Each structure stands twice: as structure tokens, then as C-alpha cells.
Amino acid sequence: MSEKHHIIPVWFFVGVLLFVYGILIFISGIAELSHPPDTVLSNLHAPVWWGALLIVLGGAYCLIFRPKNT
Numbered sequence: 283m284s285e286k287h288h289i290i291p292v293w294f295f296v297g298v299l300l301f302v303y304g305i306l307i308f309i310s311g312i313a314e315l316s317h318p319p320d321t322v323l324s325n326l327h328a329p330v331w332w333g334a335l336l337i338v339l340g341g342a343y344c345l346i347f348r349p350k351n352t
Contacts, residue, residue: 290349297343300336308333 311329318324 288349291347293343293347294349297340297345297347299340300343301340304333304336304338304340306333308337 307329311327311331311333314324314329315327
């Protein structure tokens with residue numbers, strides 16, 4: 283009876299967290315487009331850019347460190 287244990291890398295879970303946080307930040311940034319905050323640099327739409335960046339990074343981590351079926 284040989285059992286193989288598959289180890290899931292912690293970086294896969296980091297990628298999932300980055301992806302989920304990116305989606306949440308991106309959605310809040312899209313919601314802010316109709317009601318911009320009264321800050322100096324609100325015209326840069328930072329939540330949209332940071333959310334998109336986190337989605338891309340999280341997706342890359344998930345693809346690179348996904349569990350292998352061996």
C-alpha cells in the first residue's frame with residue numbers, strides 16, 4: 283500500500299489571496315468611478331490600477347505554482 287502525498291505549495295494560496303483581493307479592490311475602484319472621493323489624486327483611479335495589478339499577479343502565481351497531477 284503505497285500512498286502518495288501531494289504537497290500544495292504555499293505560493294499557490296498566496297496567488298489565490300492576491301487574486302481575490304485584486305477582484306475586491308478592482309470592483310471597489312469601479313464603484314468609485316461614479317462617485318470619486320475628495321482627495322487630491324483621485325483622478326488617477328488607484329484602486330482600479332492596483333486591483334488589476336493584483337489580479338494579474340495572483341493569476342500568474344496560481345498558474346506557476348498550481349498543484350501538479352503526477
